[in-house]
Amino acid sequence: MTASLEEVAYKLAAGGKGILAADESASTIKKRFDAIGVESTFENRRDYREMLFRSEEAMSQYISGVILFDETIRQNAKDGTPLVKLIEQAGSIPGIKVDLGARPQPGCPGETITEGLDGLGERFKEYYELGARFAKWRAVIDIGAHIPSYTSILANAQALARYAALAQAAGIVPIVEPEVLMDGDHGIDRCYEVTEWVLKEVFQQLFYGRVKLEGTVLKPNMVIAGKKSAKQASVEEVAEKTVRCLKNCVPTAIPSIAFLSGGQSDEEATAHLDAMIRGSGLPWNLTFSYGRALQAAPQKAWSGKVENIAAGQAAFTHRAKMNYLAALGQWTTEVERKKAA
Ligand code: 13P
Numbered sequence: 548m549t550a551s552l553e554e555v556a557y558k559l560a561a562g563g564k565g566i567l568a569a570d571e572s573a574s575t576i577k578k579r580f581d582a583i584g585v586e587s588t589f590e591n592r593r594d595y596r597e598m599l600f601r602s603e604e605a606m607s608q609y610i611s612g613v614i615l616f617d618e619t620i621r622q623n624a625k626d627g628t629p630l631v632k633l634i635e636q637a638g639s640i641p642g643i644k645v646d647l648g649a650r651p652q653p654g655c656p657g658e659t660i661t662e663g664l665d666g667l668g669e670r671f672k673e674y675y676e677l678g679a680r681f682a683k684w685r686a687v688i689d690i691g692a693h694i695p696s697y698t699s700i701l702a703n704a705q706a707l708a709r710y711a712a713l714a715q716a717a718g719i720v721p722i723v724e725p726e727v728l729m730d731g732d733h734g735i736d737r738c739y740e741v742t743e744w745v746l747k748e749v750f751q752q753l754f755y756g757r758v759k760l761e762g763t764v765l766k767p768n769m770v771i772a773g774k775k776s777a778k779q780a781s782v783e784e785v786a787e788k789t790v791r792c793l794k795n796c797v798p799t800a801i802p803s804i805a806f807l808s809g810g811q812s813d814e815e816a817t818a819h820l821d822a823m824i825r826g827s828g829l830p831w832n833l834t835f836s837y838g839r840a841l842q843a844a845p846q847k848a849w850s851g852k853v854e855n856i857a858a859g860q861a862a863f864t865h866r867a868k869m870n871y872l873a874a875l876g877q878w879t880t881e882v883e884r885k886k887a888a
Contacts, residue, residue: 599859
């Protein structure tokens, strides 16, 4: 029996499990590999991702789903097993990134519009055949002196809604990702203001786009100060403002919210999630859908060497477990228990 959209959307954030975002485009994975001195070849990308997907404890206990890039969903492990099969065998759900990236938006200096809607209905049919049961589309909103503009927010929200409707028509759960970047020097309150504006518009457009919220997952940024801001907010402030912003914007029909890490350190991303869950009283399941905050450590440990595979898997498993504990609101307790021991 095939699971319904509602079941998949719920499962992606249930029981403390979260999503591994392993959908780096060819240019992004090259950047990551450059940083560890590994050449970005077809085989190296396969070996690296196979290492992650064969991390049995992480994949079966902490990871609900994996977002893949087009190349990876078609790729086989070294022994010929499709990588998608490895994910399924571990009890995790394969997903696919379907947007084709953010391009400069005409008339809106400094802003982008995410492309990839043309032919998307057909692409979804193929991705479903290849095993994808959920998808991701990322809209990018930057904060600056005169941005974002409503023109850009509206265009990106409309694209998200069209993508989400097409995904659902193909039996695939859309992850709707409007990312407000944390690259600037703005304070946390400016991030709150922009995130609220963006989320309000996104849900308005999902309504007009006739998207079924019960079968949708939201992937938002946390409400956080810009990386270059002199005043960084405390863990408690990030948690409080993020939850307040979400409560003001996200209908309770949405079953799952899975955060992006967006350039936070591994520990910050974990601590923030943990603090939000400990605050309790949440109408949705909150969890992680991290790329960098799950993969930075294993990439470093692996560094492209066969003899480091076990170390890479251990590093990935550790981060996945810490975020799993955070999604249950048990991470702080675990850290304190370890300190006391
Ligand atoms: P980060 O956690 O590295 O932000 O990546 C998540 C993601 O999928 C961004 O689109």
